[in-house]
Amino acid sequence: MRSFRLSALAVLSASLLVGLMMGCSGETTEVIVEKEVIKEVEVEKIVKEEVIKEVEVIKEVPVEKIVVATPVPAPIRIPELILTQTGNPVCLGADCASSVDEMDIFTQFTEPLMLLDPDNNLIPWLAESLVMHSPTDWTMTLRKGVKFHEAEYGTMTAKDVIASYYHDVREGTANKKRVPASMQEAVLTATDGDDGYVIDWKLSGAGTASLPNHLAAMRTVVTAKGYIDVVGEQTSRHPMGTGPFVFQQWQPNVKITGSRFDDYWRGAPPIQKVVWKIIPDAFTRKQELMTGGAHILRALEPDSFDEVNNNDGTRAISVLSSRYVYVVLDVDEAPFDNQKFRQALNYAVNKQEIVDTLFGGFGAAAVNGVTHPFLCENDGGPPVYQYDLAKAKSLIDEARAEGAPVDDVIKLYAPNDRYVLDKETGEAVLGYWKAAGLNVEYYPQSRSVLFPLALRSFTEYKADIDGPFLIGNGNGLGRAEFPYELWLENKDGGRGRAFASPHPASWEEDLDKARLLASCSDESKALLAKMNKDVVDFAPWVFLVNFNDLYGVSDEIEWRPWSTEIRMLYEVDIR
Template identity: 30%
Template sequence: MFNFTRWPRLSVVLLAWALSVPALAQIPDNVLVVAQIAEPKSLDPQAVTAVNDFRILMNVYDGLVRYQDGALEVTPGLAESWDISADGTLYTFKLRQGVNFHDGSPLNAEAVKFNFDRMLREDHPYHDTGPFPLSFFFSAIQETTVLDEYTVQFKLDGPYAPLLSNLAYPTGLIVSPAAVQQHGKEFGRHPSGTGPYTFKEWASNQHVIVERNADYWDGAPAMETVVFRPITDANTRVAEMLSGGVDLMVEVPPDSLQQFNSNAAFNVYEQAGPHLWFLILNLKEGPFADKRVRQAINYAIDKKALVDNILQGTATIATGPTPAAFAWAYNDKLEPYPYDPEKAQALIKEAGAEGAELTFYVTEGGSGMLDPVPMGTAIQADLAKVGLTVNIETYEWNTFLGKVNPGLEGKADMAEMAWMTNDPDTLPFLALRTAAWPD
């Protein structure tokens, strides 16, 4: 599991960028080519955690509910309606009738029960097709009951305000039980959902192709084919965009924004988003087992310089786990740790950690991080100024997740990470609940 127990306050990413180049692209009009930062880890929505995967999955699957376009308001999806008991512990969903998965099997209440039991019950025959790293989104569900063919009910262990929002998150997308039963642990390479696009092909390190679902229950989409290409190097993504090799680019390097903004052949779309960047620290061993060293690096990192010089104003400094995008839940009275290298040095000396050597995992891209390597290098330089030696190890996104997700114990002292949350309750639950504290 991720160790989110302590938070160096890095920047909240407020910009999600997409670029389209109809004037330059040499691609058929009915095909959209999207440049991604890596290939997906899996196409099983319940087994992944990253935006890089979610962009594909949201086109192949549907959830019981979904977010309203451009907002985080929950609207009907595969469930056409729902009721919540007065005490907030029973959620009853009425499903749309006549909806089929891409493999031809029917969507019904049994299929919904299969999905949540697979994630939440260790004795379920297909629980071993996981792991399911975000199943805690639904940990309040005690029991899933089929009331009739198209009615399913969740019984909670208590009121849980984020449930509807969590159901709209990609982890709540509904997969075909028949496909899971057929492919087992390989289901993530053979996805079947109810979404607007059907899976066609996954050529490793080349592309994932999805095709229009002409029978989509909510109306067939406009594009016939969407191709997701993994292009790990940011400069190569920019070059492909400029040459017309891709139609849509995400996670644009800040250094390239002006270049595209000033070119009439490109459209730049900007939107504030609920994204948080932070450092994961190894609290179980090494220097960060001492709170004073954790406090010291928060004083030592010049976060304003990261935002201004590397991210070029595309972020703001975080003061806690709730992004400013959630205005109703955000406390604008909180102040971040100030940049104070002298205080950092004093705390390091007090903790007896002078001259400590740290291993720092840095991703080459992913989870909405626009410039993770330059950010990591800047953090390395800031910590060197207070007497800490930082050794950076960089990895491609999926390799990075394979190293970080099991925990840093015995491997590293710190790692970059980012999180795009759907609800302000999610990050505090993940980071601050007692079960997340180290032994």
């Protein structure tokens, strides 16, 4: 087994390097090599009052001077690009982000080192390459000549990336709880000096094969070390980086604005100004788009899809999302510490009816487990816990007989301004649980209230919210083990310790193995199938639906959605 693992790692390392280099082949910065030529010169020497003319010939020596050329900015074709946003962000930084729709904004200002493209291919971004020597030992080479928005900070070098990473995973941040333990204690070293471009990454423990995936999932975004030294935690209120747009203003609950960065390393986009309008109401968002007040509408509701698509000047687009939603149960708190009761809560919910009635049969699909449907490790099997009210009631009776306080009031929480029909999905769960004979109260809240509580100290969380809550998991890593790391792993400060523990120790053993496997390998598929079955039977969640993300788009622009919810605006152009 050991020899096979080493072989798999070698294949992964080679394929990763080749993939990254291929990924950057079309995006390399233009490098101009100038030749400095020393020509023949005539020298006069005076020797004892005689003038002797000599010709001193110095051989031509080409001296390479590397000049990184900034791409020519595109002509401005869109004076103002307007996007709708469902709710007010918690913050605009990787260290404190509570959701991908915040990353969608701040990655336009501060960029990641790696990226998953629209086809879910892993590509280098601010990194030029990333080579895995082993799961604990990686070498990163950065792009040269990438300018920061504020000229006083110059261009990006190793010291900026190292400072940004340590800032974004520092103790006490929500972000530190997202990364695997091996990355929490990572040591980064600039091998060619602070102002160089090569960084060694040393991960702790057994390491992970998914370092580039975590970097693509915005676990860190790059700003200047000097800027961090000056503003500290305020980087998440006033982001400054290398992105295509310069942050201008954030008016809470109103809008966020940015302006074009003319020295953007990929070439400035054809957009002068970008505006995110914060509009929680779905009808108002739709009207903004259909009347010309917005160009890209996220979270289009299914019953408006045809209306937007048939409207003169707009179109509707659908893409399989990397996100599903579920209800988190605290398995260490009664009555949710009873496995039969947790299973009953699953059987009581008619997921297909939610898909058909709320999502029109096409805006979502019932989930078939923990592994996201867009990944090759998902076997395409039937939905888990298919609706069975009689079985739900029977399991509730069994749990009651075992002493579980199933008749106590259950408080159910859900966001009302983050996901498509999130409040309504929570209401549906409420109705199904009541139909099973349970006493349930419902507390929909703004994501800006609910999510910080879910992502900060879990001791505080349990003091403030004492019941199950609806939330989503978007797999921005493109790795099948990601939800296990984020929501199920029993690690210090992690959500898995807070809500999914105690659980069998085999979960961590399997997860450690999964981190070292190449995606889509037969071994990965087999192991993830086992992990999925174990967790589904344990039922730490009430499994609900995976989205098809629906967007409304103005016919004035050309743009395509990404399954990760990130709207990379450098791609936008006039149609």
